[in-house]
Amino acid sequence: MNSSWSRFNITAIVLGFAFLYLPIVLLVIFSFNESKLVTVWGGFSTKWYVSLFNNQGLMDAAWVTIRVGLISATMATVLGTLAALALTRYTRFRGRVLFSGMVFAPLVMPEVITGLSLLLLFVAVGLDRGFFTLTLAHITFSMCFVAVVVQSRLVTFDRSLEEAAMDLGAPPVKTFFQITLPVILPAIISGWMLAFTLSIDDLVISSFTSGPGATTLPMKIYSQVRLGVTPEINAACTILIAIVAVGVIAASLVNKRREVQRLRDEQAAQRG
Amino acid sequence: MKSLGNIRREFAPWNKPDAKPYIQFKDVTKRFGDFTAVNNLSLSIYEREFFALLGASGCGKSTLLRMLAGFEEPTSGQILLDGQDLRGIPPYRRPVNMMFQSYALFPHMTVEQNIAFGLKQDGMPKAEIDQRVADMLKLVKLGQFAKRKPHQLSGGQRQRVALARAVAKRPKVLLLDEPLGALDKKLREETQFELMDLQQTLGLTFVVVTHDQEEAMTMADRIAILDKGEVMQVATPAEVYEAPGSRFVADFVGNINMFEGKVADRDGTGATIASANGVTIRTANAGDAAAGSEVAFAIRPEKIKVSSKKPESGDNVMEGEIYDIAYLGDMTIFHVQLGNGQVVKASSLNATRATEDPLSWDDKAWISFRNDAGVVLTR
Numbered sequence: 283m284n285s286s287w288s289r290f291n292i293t294a295i296v297l298g299f300a301f302l303y304l305p306i307v308l309l310v311i312f313s314f315n316e317s318k319l320v321t322v323w324g325g326f327s328t329k330w331y332v333s334l335f336n337n338q339g340l341m342d343a344a345w346v347t348i349r350v351g352l353i354s355a356t357m358a359t360v361l362g363t364l365a366a367l368a369l370t371r372y373t374r375f376r377g378r379v380l381f382s383g384m385v386f387a388p389l390v391m392p393e394v395i396t397g398l399s400l401l402l403l404f405v406a407v408g409l410d411r412g413f414f415t416l417t418l419a420h421i422t423f424s425m426c427f428v429a430v431v432v433q434s435r436l437v438t439f440d441r442s443l444e445e446a447a448m449d450l451g452a453p454p455v456k457t458f459f460q461i462t463l464p465v466i467l468p469a470i471i472s473g474w475m476l477a478f479t480l481s482i483d484d485l486v487i488s489s490f491t492s493g494p495g496a497t498t499l500p501m502k503i504y505s506q507v508r509l510g511v512t513p514e515i516n517a518a519c520t521i522l523i524a525i526v527a528v529g530v531i532a533a534s535l536v537n538k539r540r541e542v543q544r545l546r547d548e549q550a551a552q553r554g
Numbered sequence: 555m556k557s558l559g560n561i562r563r564e565f566a567p568w569n570k571p572d573a574k575p576y577i578q579f580k581d582v583t584k585r586f587g588d589f590t591a592v593n594n595l596s597l598s599i600y601e602r603e604f605f606a607l608l609g610a611s612g613c614g615k616s617t618l619l620r621m622l623a624g625f626e627e628p629t630s631g632q633i634l635l636d637g638q639d640l641r642g643i644p645p646y647r648r649p650v651n652m653m654f655q656s657y658a659l660f661p662h663m664t665v666e667q668n669i670a671f672g673l674k675q676d677g678m679p680k681a682e683i684d685q686r687v688a689d690m691l692k693l694v695k696l697g698q699f700a701k702r703k704p705h706q707l708s709g710g711q712r713q714r715v716a717l718a719r720a721v722a723k724r725p726k727v728l729l730l731d732e733p734l735g736a737l738d739k740k741l742r743e744e745t746q747f748e749l750m751d752l753q754q755t756l757g758l759t760f761v762v763v764t765h766d767q768e769e770a771m772t773m774a775d776r777i778a779i780l781d782k783g784e785v786m787q788v789a790t791p792a793e794v795y796e797a798p799g800s801r802f803v804a805d806f807v808g809n810i811n812m813f814e815g816k817v818a819d820r821d822g823t824g825a826t827i828a829s830a831n832g833v834t835i836r837t838a839n840a841g842d843a844a845a846g847s848e849v850a851f852a853i854r855p856e857k858i859k860v861s862s863k864k865p866e867s868g869d870n871v872m873e874g875e876i877y878d879i880a881y882l883g884d885m886t887i888f889h890v891q892l893g894n895g896q897v898v899k900a901s902s903l904n905a906t907r908a909t910e911d912p913l914s915w916d917d918k919a920w921i922s923f924r925n926d927a928g929v930v931l932t933r
Contacts, residue, residue, distance in 0.1 A: 445625055446658035448645040450672030450723065464662045547706040 306523060313516035330513040331521075340518055343502035346413065347482050350498060354420035355478035361421065362428025362477070363470055369429070370436040388426045396423055397490030404491065411493030419491035420481045427480060428473035435469035479526065565775060566790075567600040574637075576601040576759055577622065577727065582631035584617050584783075591617040593783035594631070604753050604760045606774035608767060610806075614783035615763045619729050622761065623652045636726065646675070651725040655732040657716035659704035665691070665715050666700045672723045690718040693752070710741050717749075721756060728753075730762040734769060746772050767807050771795070779803050795854075800933040804852045811858070811898050813851040817930075820845045825930065827851050831894045836869045838925040843932050853928035858900035858921050860888045862911050869925035874898070876917045888913065890921050 313331075317324025334340060369382050388396060400419045401411075409415050443465065447457040463470075485500040492501065499522070503515055567573035575598035584592040592614040599605045607615040620626045621633060624645035633640045640648065651672070660668050669690050673683045691697045694714035704712055713736070720728055733749065734742040750773055753760050764770050770777045771791040779786045779794065779802075786806075787799040798804035801812065815829035817840065825840035827849065835851050843849045865871055877897055878889035887901045900921055913919055 440656060440658065442654045442656050442658040443660060445623075445645070446652070446654055446719075447660070447671070448625075449623055449650075449652045450719070451646045451675030452671075453644075453646050456675075461660055465660075544705055547703070550706065 309516050310520050310523065313513060313520040315513050315516075318513065330517040334514050334517045334521075337514060340499070340502060340514070343497050343499045344518075346416075346496055347499040350413070350417050350420055350496075351478045351481040354417050354424060354481045355474050357417075357421045358425035358477040359428050359470060359474040362425040362473060363432050363466075365425065365429040366432035366436055370433055370439075385426050385429050388423050389430070393423075393484075393486040394490075397487040400487065401490040411491060411496075413496040416488060416492045416496050416498070419487050420484065423484075423487055424477035424480045427476050428470075431473040431476060432466065432469050435466050439466060475529065479529075482522075565602070567603070568598070568776065573600060575599060575634075576603070576636055577761070578632075578634040579618070580632040580634065582618075582621065582628045582633060584614070584621060584626060585629045591783055592621075592628070595783065595785055597778060597785060597788065599759065599761060601759055602757055604750065604773055604775045605762070606770035606777045607761065607763045607780060608765070608770045608777050608807075609780035610765060613780040615765075615780050616731060617783075618780075619652070619731055619761065619763045622727070623650055623729055624648045649725055650727040650729055651720040651723055652729040652731065653716050653720040653733055655735055657704075657712050657736075659712060659715055659719070661704055664701050664703055665696060665707070668704070668715055669719045669722050672719065676723065686722060690722050693721075693755075694718045709736055709738075710745070713737060713745065717752070721752070721758070724756070725758070727759045727761060730760060732764055733762060734766070735764075742769070749773060771807075779806060781806075797929060798852065798931065801850050801852070801931050804850075804929070804931060809855050809899055809901075810852050811855065813853075813896075815849065815851065817843050817845050817847050817849055824925065827930065831896055833872065833892065833894060833896070835928070836925045837928055837930060838869075840930045841932070843930050847932065850931040851928050852931055853923060855887065855899040855901040856885075856903075857927035858898065858923045860890060860900045860902060860913065861920050861922070862913055862917060864920050865922045868922040871920060871922045872898075874919055874921060876913050876915055876919050879913070879915065888919070890919055892921075 312321075312323075314326050314328065315322075315324055316327040316329070365385050369378070369385065372378070397419070400415075400422065404411055404415045439462070443461050444457050447461045448454065452460060482498075483500055484498070485504055488498045488501055492498065497505075499518070503518060506512065506515055577597075577599040579595055579597040582592055582595050583590065595614075595618070597618075607618055609615045617626060621628055622635075622640075624640070624643060627641065635649070660671065663671065666687055669687045670683050673686055678686070687700075688697075691700055694717060696711060696714055696718070699707060699711060699715075704715065707715065713733070717733070720730075730749075734745050737745060746769060749760075762770070762773065771794075774791060776788060776790055777794050778788045781802055787794060787803045789797070789799070794803060794807055798807065798810075804810050805812070813827065813829040813831075813833060813835060815827050815833075815835075817825050818828040818834070819826040820840065820843075823840065824836070824838045825843060825845075827835045827837060827840075829835065829851070837851065840849075859865070864873070872892055874890040874892040876888060877891040880887040880889075883904070885901050885903050887899060890898050890900060892898060898921055
């Protein structure tokens with residue numbers, strides 16, 4: 283195979299990466315801009331980060347976002363895992379196809395529709411919109427992502443592990459917590475991380491289902507941008523990017539290291 | 555110390571009329587939807603017996619084992635263990651343990667923790683657990699691997715861990731589902747003998763499921779041959795091989811030549827059989843086959859002698875031509891085509907390095923066998 287750096291390859295890669303990352307790079311660069319004008323470079327400064335932390339509105343929004351993210355991701359993980367278990371384990375109940383279709387429909391459902399229907403529901407049952415409804419909405423749309431991730435792990439799960447545990451004297455509940463859960467835990471954790479990420483950057487559904495006093499960071503940023511982009515927003519976004527990037531890189535490194543270690547062990551075992 | 559052979563020779567509770575079966579399947583049927591996996595099956599297994607369930611895949615042997623372990627309940631019928639009806643008792647309360655085909659080692663636990671798992675469920679004191687785990691590791695010679703995870707072990711080592719884990723609780727009965735299926739041939743042969751030793755040392759009842767007849771013949775005291783959810787025959791390995799009860803068993807275990815025909819004449823215990831394709835066979839033992847009934851005469855290849863000259867005497871002598879030869883090193887298998895077109899397999903042991911009576915393709919040859927070499931099958 284010819285793997286040398288042909289001119290075409292280099293151009294393709296540069297263009298591709300520029301397309302993906304140029305906007306983000308610009309945003310990061312301008313977050314360190316001295317000037318108040320967003321598009322004119324006025325020298326390096328970190329003053330926008332300082333003012334960001336003094337901006338009570340943004341900080342409140344960030345706190346709401348984190349709380350909603352933590353609570354909704356955790357609830358979505360519990361519900362999504364249960365749904366995945368039901369769908370992979372009880373394959374013969376009536377309406378299974380319908381049920382699994384319904385669990386996965388929100389994956390492709392336009393967010394506007396999800397948001398609007400949730401809003402209508404909350405109005406119909408007389409729930410005051412705020413932190414609670416916002417969290418409920420986030421649980422609703424992120425649990426199906428968790429279900430997909432956990433289900434794909436459960437499909438390859440060796441049921442004889444559970445049978446072995448029961449055979450050795452562990453009742454079903456104990457078997458679940460001592461065998462099933464630890465084995466599928468990596469999938470559950472990545473499901474949680476996915477749900478958390480989806481929650482902290484959601485704008486559309488949040489806009490429909492939130493109320494006074496429960497403004498999330500994306501909502502806050504969006505509303506501020508309409509009044510004009512400030513370098514403060516750039517700084518806030520840069521921090522968000524940093525958090526997400528660190529999370530993703532750490533997760534993949536941990537995964538990769540575990541995989542490499544496992545392969546090495548298996549080869550060692552084969553050699554005897 | 556008694557040798558294994560002596561213990562085995564004396565062990566035959568199934569012949570004692572007053573012996574009480576340890577495990578009893580009574581008219582057990584198991585259906586999965588429209589599929590009948592086990593059909594009205596009855597079977598008795600005795601204490602300390604090494605019992606093998608042998609059959610092709612889909613014959614219901616694994617279902618039997620899973621019903622004994624408690625993973626499946628019989629659709630109808632009864633399973634008794636030491637006189638106790640097992641119906642409704644969940645797997646975690648049955649005094650049986652199983653070694654799984656896939657080993658089912660817990661991937662997130664070390665070898666030690668895997669073996670200790672069952673003991674912990676019983677609430678055994680920690681010091682006792684440690685002692686038992688150490689004993690088990692010694693028994694399967696895995697002492698230095700105690701802290702390893704299953705994926706850091708080779709296939710053979712994993713098999714031993716699975717075995718140690720299953721016997722750690724000292725169950726009344728150990729169930730083994732294709733215990734040697736995942737091992738390579740050489741390791742499998744070694745492990746067969748280790749399993750037999752272990753069974754004698756621990757004095758447990760073993761029920762093993764296998765599709766490998768050699769494995770069943772080597773290890774088991776008795777073998778049950780299953781087909782389509784029914785027991786075809788239960789007997790010792792020698793009986794199964796030398797006195798198969800039906801065409802199916804004769805054909806399933808080892809190689810065999812079959813002559814389909816009718817009993818032409820009966821005299822005392824013997825009979826003359828006229829095969830449908832024109833061969834007449836004299837046999838000294840025809841069992842209860844009535845004159846004129848449809849039977850099959852079955853004879854194993856190693857009981858047929860092949861020679862280039864017509865033997866001077868013999869009960870059954872037939873002329874033919876060498877059709878094919880398979881040289882296997884320890885023995886040679888000749889395919890001899892008789893005058894009527896039927897191909898008969900005959901094997902001869904290569905006891906010397908050079909053959910005195912060399913035979914080659916298309917050579918004229920004579921086959922002969924004694925009148926007590928074959929069996930007459932009525933079913």
